[in-house]
Amino acid sequence: MFRFTLSRFLIRLTMAHTATPVDDKPPPPVPKEEPAPNGDKPEEEPDWADDEVKLDALDSGIDPEDSTANVEITRADPTEPYKSASTFEEIGLSEELLKGVYAMKFQKPSKIQAASLPLILPKADGTRSNLIAQGHNGSGKTACFVLGMLSHVDSSKTQTQAVCIVPTRELARQIVGVIEAIGKFTSATVRLVVKETDEERRIAREQMRNRTEKPPPAHVVVGTPGKLMDLVKRRALDISAASVVVLDEADEMVNTQGMGDQTLRIKRHLPPTVQTLLFSATYSDGVRELAKRMAPNANHIWVKRETLSLDKVSQYYFRVGNAAERYSVLQEIYETLTLGQTIIFVRTRNAAQTLTENLRADGNAVSVLYGGSMSPEERDRVIDEFRHGTTKVLVTTNVLSRGVDVRAITAVINYDLPMDPTGVEADPETYLHRIGRTGRFGTKGVAINLVHDEKSMRILTDLEKYYDKKIVEVTEVEDLERHIKML
Numbered sequence: 001m002f003r004f005t006l007s008r009f010l011i012r013l014t015m016a017h018t019a020t021p022v023d024d025k026p027p028p029p030v031p032k033e034e035p036a037p038n039g040d041k042p043e044e045e046p047d048w049a050d051d052e053v054k055l056d057a058l059d060s061g062i063d064p065e066d067s068t069a070n071v072e073i074t075r076a077d078p079t080e081p082y083k084s085a086s087t088f089e090e091i092g093l094s095e096e097l098l099k100g101v102y103a104m105k106f107q108k109p110s111k112i113q114a115a116s117l118p119l120i121l122p123k124a125d126g127t128r129s130n131l132i133a134q135g136h137n138g139s140g141k142t143a144c145f146v147l148g149m150l151s152h153v154d155s156s157k158t159q160t161q162a163v164c165i166v167p168t169r170e171l172a173r174q175i176v177g178v179i180e181a182i183g184k185f186t187s188a189t190v191r192l193v194v195k196e197t198d199e200e201r202r203i204a205r206e207q208m209r210n211r212t213e214k215p216p217p218a219h220v221v222v223g224t225p226g227k228l229m230d231l232v233k234r235r236a237l238d239i240s241a242a243s244v245v246v247l248d249e250a251d252e253m254v255n256t257q258g259m260g261d262q263t264l265r266i267k268r269h270l271p272p273t274v275q276t277l278l279f280s281a282t283y284s285d286g287v288r289e290l291a292k293r294m295a296p297n298a299n300h301i302w303v304k305r306e307t308l309s310l311d312k313v314s315q316y317y318f319r320v321g322n323a324a325e326r327y328s329v330l331q332e333i334y335e336t337l338t339l340g341q342t343i344i345f346v347r348t349r350n351a352a353q354t355l356t357e358n359l360r361a362d363g364n365a366v367s368v369l370y371g372g373s374m375s376p377e378e379r380d381r382v383i384d385e386f387r388h389g390t391t392k393v394l395v396t397t398n399v400l401s402r403g404v405d406v407r408a409i410t411a412v413i414n415y416d417l418p419m420d421p422t423g424v425e426a427d428p429e430t431y432l433h434r435i436g437r438t439g440r441f442g443t444k445g446v447a448i449n450l451v452h453d454e455k456s457m458r459i460l461t462d463l464e465k466y467y468d469k470k471i472v473e474v475t476e477v478e479d480l481e482r483h484i485k486m487l
């Protein structure tokens, strides 16, 4: 009965114009940077394992000052020829994908793009390797795997060829948007696989009644694991011919404490030869082994933990005497928060509801988004309004801690500090993802942690130690406001 359910999401990405308008012409290639001192050869560092190759920031034409340029590459087969790219042309993308990249106004690849794309695209013998990639928040990981997936698509074949599994509906919708944009000049089709809204259910029922013809399967599907598995089980989605699977926020997607079991279940329906691409900003020691099991014999791109938190995101904390004072401070700085856009993170859905109600009762306009009881249409409306800047301050839980890319977010407030599920220890991965909602692709941002008791103080200190990064204390509300306004 679900055969037609998501047909509305089947989006045809057709050539927008038969004649390419001037605006869509790719800009002239960016002039090549001076070659790295040792030419094409990756620089060896004596204290690294033999098969680890460090690529100098200059190697990819990235600004050496850019802290996101700091990645390490370990190849499954170090004897394979490998060169990171300094321009998109060099990568060997199809003409259509190159046009898509330039339509996005990307001029040159970011470090993670320059480093990962040559490892994702086919080797000289036509085979492809698995990849486990770590890249800083906001450094452009999405384009890496979107280009990777689209490079697999043979649009003459009416079968699903690429599957992308992500933790939340908001992220799945965002990625579909990027695929549509980058794939604009290809004829690849994409389908969003998340819980349907009531309206979509109604349309699906109508199509069933009218026996509307079943649409062909989309070339690329993007969805949350539960819904993807649901469709696979109902035979409303056939992924048995897919040649690539992407896990974005991969540490969450492989973690047995997270969505690991669900991901594994989906993977069993994919061919054993499927190329597996894992992307995340964080891989705690505990999940690295799980990642390697999910993507065996993979090339690896790692980032050193101490370089993970972005310099562009200034981190502060403000200490208050108790929970009531914490609320007053938030209220006091509300006007400042609306100068840009702000995300306020709390720990639970209840806390999100209560804080929102209180702020509203005190005359502050805020929107709220959480998982569970909130309907899909409500979640879509809230995130879309926030994306468009109609709403300025969004109260949310960890459901939005990862992946969401809204450039105008200038401030992230940890009203509750991120803790592990037991509520005792700090959750450093979630912290990094939360504060990474600002400072996207080189923009500046501020992260403010509200500390209201001994436990939150201890957690803050643990976070500082974990990333070896000082979180600066601010003692006056005026100073707090000044830091936000300075952006």
Ligand code: ADP
Residues within 6 Å of the ligand: 105, 106, 107, 108, 109, 110, 113, 135, 136, 137, 138, 139, 140, 141, 142, 143, 403, 405, 407, 440, 441
């Ligand atoms: P990540 O997944 O690494 O956190 P995203 O893929 O969401 O980051 O990208 C962050 C932002 O950077 C997006 O708005 C994206 O459009 C932009 N971006 C990505 N690559 C480039 C590029 N090469 N040049 C300019 N902007 C880029």
Ligand code: MG
Residues within 6 Å of the ligand: 141, 142, 248, 403
């Ligand atoms: Mg991302």
